[in-house]
Amino acid sequence: MKRVYPDKEYCIGCHLCEVACITAHSKSKDPIIAFREERGKDGLTACKKVFEKGDICVAISCRHCDEPSCVAACISGGLHKDPETGRTVYDRDKCVGCWSCLMACPYGAIKRHPTENKIVKCDLCEGREGGPACVAACPNGALKFEER
Amino acid sequence: MKYVIIGNGIASIGAIEGIRKVDTENEILIIGAEDAPAYGRPLISYLLAGKIGPDRLALRPQEFYEKSNVSLMLGTKVTGIDPKAKTVTTDKGDTVEFENLLVATGGIPFTPPIPGSDGADVYNFTNLAHAQTLISKAKEIKRAVVIGGGLIGLKAGESLFDRGVDVTILELSPRILSLAFDENAASLAGSRLAEVGLNVRCGVSAKEIQRDAEGNLKGVHLTDGDFLQCDVVVIAIGVVPNYNLAKEAGIEVDRGIKVDDHMRTSAEGIFAAGDVAQAKDLLFGDDRVIPIWTNAYNQGFCAGKNMTGTDVPFTGSLSMNSISFYGLPTISVGTVNPPENDDAYDMAVALDEKKKSYRKLVFHNDRLVGYVLVGDIDMAGMYTAFVKFQMTVPEDAKKQILAGEPDVLMWPDDFFKETWNPGVVEPD
Numbered sequence: 082m083k084r085v086y087p088d089k090e091y092c093i094g095c096h097l098c099e100v101a102c103i104t105a106h107s108k109s110k111d112p113i114i115a116f117r118e119e120r121g122k123d124g125l126t127a128c129k130k131v132f133e134k135g136d137i138c139v140a141i142s143c144r145h146c147d148e149p150s151c152v153a154a155c156i157s158g159g160l161h162k163d164p165e166t167g168r169t170v171y172d173r174d175k176c177v178g179c180w181s182c183l184m185a186c187p188y189g190a191i192k193r194h195p196t197e198n199k200i201v202k203c204d205l206c207e208g209r210e211g212g213p214a215c216v217a218a219c220p221n222g223a224l225k226f227e228e229r
Numbered sequence: 230m231k232y233v234i235i236g237n238g239i240a241s242i243g244a245i246e247g248i249r250k251v252d253t254e255n256e257i258l259i260i261g262a263e264d265a266p267a268y269g270r271p272l273i274s275y276l277l278a279g280k281i282g283p284d285r286l287a288l289r290p291q292e293f294y295e296k297s298n299v300s301l302m303l304g305t306k307v308t309g310i311d312p313k314a315k316t317v318t319t320d321k322g323d324t325v326e327f328e329n330l331l332v333a334t335g336g337i338p339f340t341p342p343i344p345g346s347d348g349a350d351v352y353n354f355t356n357l358a359h360a361q362t363l364i365s366k367a368k369e370i371k372r373a374v375v376i377g378g379g380l381i382g383l384k385a386g387e388s389l390f391d392r393g394v395d396v397t398i399l400e401l402s403p404r405i406l407s408l409a410f411d412e413n414a415a416s417l418a419g420s421r422l423a424e425v426g427l428n429v430r431c432g433v434s435a436k437e438i439q440r441d442a443e444g445n446l447k448g449v450h451l452t453d454g455d456f457l458q459c460d461v462v463v464i465a466i467g468v469v470p471n472y473n474l475a476k477e478a479g480i481e482v483d484r485g486i487k488v489d490d491h492m493r494t495s496a497e498g499i500f501a502a503g504d505v506a507q508a509k510d511l512l513f514g515d516d517r518v519i520p521i522w523t524n525a526y527n528q529g530f531c532a533g534k535n536m537t538g539t540d541v542p543f544t545g546s547l548s549m550n551s552i553s554f555y556g557l558p559t560i561s562v563g564t565v566n567p568p569e570n571d572d573a574y575d576m577a578v579a580l581d582e583k584k585k586s587y588r589k590l591v592f593h594n595d596r597l598v599g600y601v602l603v604g605d606i607d608m609a610g611m612y613t614a615f616v617k618f619q620m621t622v623p624e625d626a627k628k629q630i631l632a633g634e635p636d637v638l639m640w641p642d643d644f645f646k647e648t649w650n651p652g653v654v655e656p657d
Contacts, residue, residue, distance in 0.1 A: 086649065086650050086651075086653075087649055087650060088650050088653065089638070089645075089649075089650075132636040132637055132638050133638075134636070134638045137638060139637065139638065139649070141637060141649065144648075144649075148250075148530070150523070152526075153243065153523050153526035153527050153530070154522065154523045154526070154549075154551075156269040156270075156271040156272060156522060157269050157272060157285070157288075158269060158287060158288040158289055158290075161289070162246070164249070164296075174285075175285060177272065177275055177280070177281060177285075178553075179271070179551055179552070179553070180551045180553070180558055180560065180606060180609070181522070181523070181549075181551045183551070183606065183607070183609055183610055184549055184551040184560045184562060184606070184609045184610065184613060185523055185549065185610070185613065186610040186613070187610055187611075187613045187614035187617050187618065188610065188614070188637070188648070189608070189610040189611040189614070189636075189637065190610070191610065192607065193606075193607060229651060229652045
């Protein structure tokens, strides 16, 4: 399956992937409204995390692991592996906000929703034409969406 | 039958998914004592609290079983295993042949001998039936006493309180959550419960359950001489491995069913996983019963793969708990109460009682082996990485970790690349 691979040799820590991520997951699909309004009002949160250490940066998100720890830890059936697509799928309606996945994922790829008892996790921009928005927005080719 | 699984909990789900990862064809049969599809056992406290309805209990959608070619024999107890003939018999009178068997019978509530505990209105809280009973009971009662201040006891107490019942929790040790958490975290959780209105009493337990001449429950006499009036008692001391079936079949047991590093029991073709199994511990290397949700799934998954004939060693159990008390999240992973007087251990603690925020990091030599977080839990996974992958903490990174900011850039470079950006040849 195709996954998003971050390359710290190329990442410049610009956070545009985060903006693209919240825009893709917003109601308005407009970066300004998503950033200025929906972020505060609806708790719209990026699935990506950017880490920086001096001039080294990297933008990470869910790896859609073959054998994910989050699925093993989920007490509600809210996370499962789709055997057909290979994606680690999050069912928001089933989630009870116990944070077991957040604890179990050693890749730090799961966030708490700021206002609701739900998690925020990469869905590879399911249904979006052209694939994940973060990859499309990266100005330096530091994110690649490919089969490896 | 190629694969037979006794038990229909999370270890069993793990096993199905493990088997299907390798073998998509041969049929799997699940024999489960409870007459319900596999449900999230910890969800019974959400159900009792009224936070979710029964429609949200199932761990996998109904079509999961059809798609995975799994047949279910529910509401059926296995009465015996014959390891030589490779058959199991059920209370319905069936005899089922197996090539590979998984014993995933979980745990049963441990009930200490308390005078008066035999009779009406004394309950456990470990399965769906218990939760349903308590839901209907809660409508007609005023007061409940919960015996046991561990995770199950506190959750039972919290959920009954949410149903409008006055709750007192009794814990024999000097503090609640003595196994999974440390003193500071327990104290923050305890004060959160007290703030909401639950009564938590430590260092005291039930001496006798008082009944009237008709046998009706009247209350509980405590070891300190007090008497608490109540309408129901919930005993939640803990669970013990439900291994009798295996023991009677001559399969080796110790504290739980003994398994090797491939989840194989002493009997050929018979595996065990989950709360019933005594398996390798990641941090200590010895075999332990660690009745933790994630371990049950992982052990089941590993057993499942090995049942297909694939050779997959078990990496080891890692203790981890994530639980919230009225909006106060708490997480504990690995070794959180290291042995005192052992110089190899080192701890770093940051406590802010006002903000109800707490962080404890436990190091063994130059490795992180455990942690506790209360309140601010967002970096949990990044700490779990250091514990789980047993990475050494570089000296320059330690300061940042102690400040609550672990990240992936602290990982050894090779491991980072292999994890995040595999198959790329770096230019020189």
